[in-house]
Amino acid sequence: MKKVVVFLFVLLSSLANFAQQNEKQVLFTIDETPFYTDEFTRVYNKNLELVKDDSQKDLDNYLDLFIGYKLKVEKAKKLGLQNNTKYQNELNSYRNQLAKNYLNDSKVTNQLVEEAFNRMKEEVRASHILVMVDESASPKDTLKAYNKVLDIKKRLKAGEKFEDLAVKFSEDPSAKMNKGDLGYFGAFRMVYPFETAAFNTKVGEVSKIVRTRFGYHLINVTDRRANKGDVTVKHIMLLKPKNLAPEEVKKVEDNINDIYKKIQQGESFEELAKQFSDDKSTAPKGGLLQRFGAGQLTSKEFEDVAFSLKEKGEVSKPFMSQFGWHIVKLEDKHPLQPLTELKPEIEGKIKRDDRSRLITNSLVNRLSKKYSRKKNSKLYNKIVKTVNDSYYTRNWEQPENAKDYNQTLLTINKDKQITGSAFLTYLESQQKNGLKIKPVSSLVNELYKQWNDDQLVQYYNENLEREVPEFNYVMEEYRDGLLLFDLMEKEIWDRAKNDTVGAQKYYQNNLDKFMWKERYNVDIYSSTEKSFVEKTQKYIKKGKSAEAIKDKINKKGKVNIMAKSGLFEADYDVLSELAIEKTGATKITKKGNYYFVANVKSIKPKEAKALEECRGAVVSDYQQYLEGNWVNELKKEFTVKVNQDVFNKIKKELHK
Secondary structure, eight states, X not given: OHHHHHHHHHTTSOSSOOSOOOOOOEEEEETXXXXXXXXXXXXXXXXXXXXXXXXXXXXXXXXXXXXXXXXXXXXXXXXXXXXXXXXXXXXXXXXXXXXXXXXXXXXXXXXXXXXXXXXXXXXXXXXXXEEEOOTTOOHHHHHHHHHHHHHHHHHHXXXXXXXXXXXXXXXXXXXXXHTTEEEEEOTTSSOHHHHHHHHTSOTTOBOOOEEETTEXXXXXXXXXXXXXXXXXXXXXXXEOOSSOOXXXXXXXXXXXXXXXXXHHTTOOHHHHHHHHOSOTTTGGGTTBOOOEETTOSSOHHHHHHHHHOOSTTOBOOOEEOSSEEEEEEEEEEEOOXXXXXXXXXXXXXXXXXXXXXXXXXXXXXXXXXXXXXXXXXXXHHHHHHHOOGGGXXXXXXXXXXXXXXXXXXXXXXXXXXXXXXXXXXXXXXXXXXXXXXXXXXXXXXXXXXXXXXXXXXXXXXXXXXXXXXXXXXXXXXXXXXXXXXXXXXXXXXXXXXXXXXXXXXXXXXXXXXXXXXOEEEEEEEEESOHHHHHHHHHHHHTTOOXXXXXXXXXXTTOOOOEEEEEEEXXXXXXXXXXXXXXXXXXXXXXXXXXXXXXXXXXXXXXXXXXXXXXXXXHHHHHHHHHHHHHHHXXXXXXXXXXXXXXXXXXXXXXXX
């Protein structure tokens, strides 16, 4: 909720038009604090495409809204909310998240996205043989592992079977059981070098020797198949009862089976979904769900059934998921989504994958050309001498006289100095990775390269506001939006929730806004056959219950009549067409392919809702009421001066 609200506040500031800015002038001041024309025009132009209320497109009204927004931000600053630790932590967290979008190489990223998308079109089936060797293993151990896998490669060329060699030599523990078979997999399912080798090897062939962080592999590609894509389905869902008593569970199960029988009898799936599905978001649309792909749903049972349907219009038997009972109808099958839709998802996966190293390396190369780096070689050599073989057993500690190393080791762009002590701390922290590079001087050299590159990227990150105007604008906007959220929470939302007396008074003064329409306690019966509804009407007049009526009409396993009971407002579904005036049996009416009749047990007139029945709506309206009055109070607390000549000039420019 907080992120949504902050986003709405941020909409008052533009995320676009970061390029050339017009010469800015002071548009208005709040207690002598100036606010400029460039921000106002940028905001207005952006939001012109977003707002639906024409009053907000009017420049005079929009200026008033904008001033109200800035008044709230100034009030937050006056209260010192920007000094709140929680606020600062959340702002820093957002900055870190946003900065990730700028700490990469877009050209390399786009190449990797395109490559991944092309691979997502297929799934590969492959087997492998693994000879394990650590990434940081000594040259001797690395050579030993390589020679072993090379010998296996020669045996394959001599005609021995891949699966036999996998069982005999592979160091993948599962190979003894599956003979190295990994099944089908697509992009992002395996480490990147393995995936690349698998997709670049033809069916029936064995790859070249592949090195990953696990060791050396030989990959035998045995099949390829197309990605099965997405599906669109409709469904009818009956929720599990909250009370899991056997009789309640049985009742819901009987209902879903009755609905399935109606479908088998030729009745409309969509109409039955509208009447009986408990999924309120899809029932009005005949049960239609948005298209989805494998792995996108939280219910594996639902997904398995949906993808098992072959022909359009095919309907599943009732089945149960963790949510309740379902019947699914296949609407359509879709191929893989286009790259334009999948790109954000692919980029997210790349950042969590081995591929990210390629992006980082590319960024470092670019920054190396942009910023200068200078190493204090004398201090570096001194540090190297402090590291000994105890590093390999994770027992190395920084020298006791660490203060002697508190001199500049690395200088970036002439304005940032990082000390040797910082590098010593980094060295100590990296012991946990168990690096085995030898001799120890080579290990320190490798770690220094990593640390040096990390410091370069960090320097760029620290200067993003200066280097990238777009980033600076977004951060300013979020900073104000987050401040405004905290202020609204303190001054309005919490007050509205906790001010029970004020909310009660607002409710009493606005009862006409919180009214029930006329309501009916009814049993609503439906059938595609008018004769069954006519019989139902007769049974209602005889005083028969819903269960008794269903028992009499639904015979021989055939569902001829369905019933829905509850307390509904007058405009609910078919009730308005039944023209209810009194209790008892209504007239019979037809809607679509169905005939309806209802048994009206009682009628409740229009009346005010009890406060507990509408507390959420009351609190929401009360919040808006408080906020409207609050802006007027802020205008009295602060002095606002608008430069009318400048504003008139802006209006002419924006109306061109």
